[in-house]
Amino acid sequence: MAGWYEEAVGLLRRPAVAEMAVDVLLCAVPIWAAVMIGLVIGWARGKHQRKDAALADDDDAADASGDAGDCVDGRTFFEGGHHVVTEKDLEHLVQLLDNKESGDTTWQHLMERTTSNMTYKAWRREPEVGPIMYCSRTIFEDATPELVRDFFWDDEFRLKWDPMLAYFKILEEFPQNGTMIIHWIKKFPFFCSDREYIFGRRIWESGKTYYCVTKGVPYPALPKKEKPRRVELYFSSWRIRAVQSPKQDGQQSACEVTLVHYEDMGIPKDVAKVGVRHGMWGAVKKFQSGFRAYQQMRDTDNTLSRSAIMARVTTKTSIASSSCPLDQEPSNAAKTIDESENSRAVQPGFDWKWVVFGGAVAAVCVLNTGLVGKALLIGAASRRQAKK
Structure with a gap:
């Protein structure tokens, strides 16, 4: 067990491995930032939608109580x-x-x-x-x-x-x-x-x-x-x-x-x-x-x-x-x-927050399939080759 630990520590101390790990982290930061921004936007929209839904439910309840005498099951609403x-x-x-x-x-x-x-x-x-x-x-x-x-x-x-x-x-x-x-x-x-x-x-x-x-x-x-x-x-x-x-x-x-x-x-x-x-x-x-x-x-x-x-x-x-x-x-x-x-x-007024949200959703989808890890490793390796 001790030998395995020493080998792992030695591997991490190698400059090439440490450099690649930093590259991977730098690549991952924009994706996780997009994910977090998307979650915040989704939470904010969900909060407003819940308020709107509560108001709509109140209106529906009032309408339903007012129409109860005229429409019990919907059939009299569209007679014939x-x-x-x-x-x-x-x-x-x-x-x-x-x-x-x-x-x-x-x-x-x-x-x-x-x-x-x-x-x-x-x-x-x-x-x-x-x-x-x-x-x-x-x-x-x-x-x-x-x-x-x-x-x-x-x-x-x-x-x-x-x-x-x-x-x-x-x-x-x-x-x-x-x-x-x-x-x-x-x-x-x-x-x-x-x-x-x-x-x-x-x-x-x-x-x-x-x-x-x-x-x-x-x-x-x-x-x-x-x-x-x-x-x-x-x-x-x-x-x-x-x-x-x-x-x-x-x-x-x-x-x-x-x-x-x-x-x-x-x-x-x-x-x-x-x-x-x-x-x-x-x-x-x-x-x-x-x-x-x-x-x-x-x-x-x-x-x-x-x-x-x-x-x-x-x-x-x-x-x-x-x-x-x-x-x-x-x-x-x-x-x-x-x-x-x-x-x-290029037109003004484009809602860029939805671009970010779309990016966040795409990031989540790709993360679930394991493709992001492969893409990041390939990108880091290619930059390492370029430095050589």
């Missing part, structure tokens, strides 16, 4: 389902699809990817007021609009392919027009609380084109809690229709899905943009694999879930079909995201 998702919501979707509600902001090209059986394009725009809007256009080869429509509505199957969906429940359904009120809880990374959604959804049918409208709705029977955090501003809607295959075989054997999505998750825009940009393609690939699994399941099993059955109850309407106007926008109007990010980086 006619006021959950309305024609105005459909009109809002159509206006966005026709690019008639863009205002002074333009759609920016975000991504374009192609696989053997799918084509995907995405855009985003940032209104002066409200959350960032996203629009995507996906073409699935060898798919029918009816199957894609069922897939979007089938929450029972979604639990099998969407790792973010932790829980869902049908709160209410209205068979006369197909309207549903759904409760979701989605899992978020460890540094964010989970998110809760209560939304209404309904499908309109024009010819063989389906307009699937989903939006957040109030539901007094299910009061808000501190956790999971409820997302109240939520709009996620699709147009689904048959199109000619990109393979140019002259057949309408493909299905086009144009999505318009925006929500206020309570996350700063700059942080949300980075997360969406880096996670979008992975989410799209999971979506694609989930749809193909659903396609195989439906080929062998004709049993429909309750959600898929309700997807077949549509409201007939007449809407003039149009192409995706984003594909025809001039290149100077649709700036690339990289150009936009560079321009925003």
Whole structure:
């Protein structure tokens, strides 16, 4: 034991080893500083959020007591389902699809990817007021609009392919027009609380084109809690229709899905943009694999879930079909995201504390995987070689 101790002491007394240890410590200081600053910011924000949540709970309790005589379980709040998702919501979707509600902001090209059986394009725009809007256009080869429509509505199957969906429940359904009120809880990374959604959804049918409208709705029977955090501003809607295959075989054997999505998750825009940009393609690939699994399941099993059955109850309407106007926008109007990010980086008013917080989170993630130690040792060794 004594011999081992003497060897260890002798090793530490070597100038090269001591110098490398100092290098490692100097490299680690900025990371731990970022971690500590991030923890302080997180603690401060959590304190304010707890105060806001307490005030919100008091307001909810007052509202609930005032509405107790009128709404016991939420069902009388949306009697008949006619006021959950309305024609105005459909009109809002159509206006966005026709690019008639863009205002002074333009759609920016975000991504374009192609696989053997799918084509995907995405855009985003940032209104002066409200959350960032996203629009995507996906073409699935060898798919029918009816199957894609069922897939979007089938929450029972979604639990099998969407790792973010932790829980869902049908709160209410209205068979006369197909309207549903759904409760979701989605899992978020460890540094964010989970998110809760209560939304209404309904499908309109024009010819063989389906307009699937989903939006957040109030539901007094299910009061808000501190956790999971409820997302109240939520709009996620699709147009689904048959199109000619990109393979140019002259057949309408493909299905086009144009999505318009925006929500206020309570996350700063700059942080949300980075997360969406880096996670979008992975989410799209999971979506694609989930749809193909659903396609195989439906080929062998004709049993429909309750959600898929309700997807077949549509409201007939007449809407003039149009192409995706984003594909025809001039290149100077649709700036690339990289150009936009560079321009925003030098604008005043950028909240740098969230950059530090993001760095702290990244540091924690890397520390958990053991990669920081390797990176620091490699850096120290390289500087040692340079000194030689």
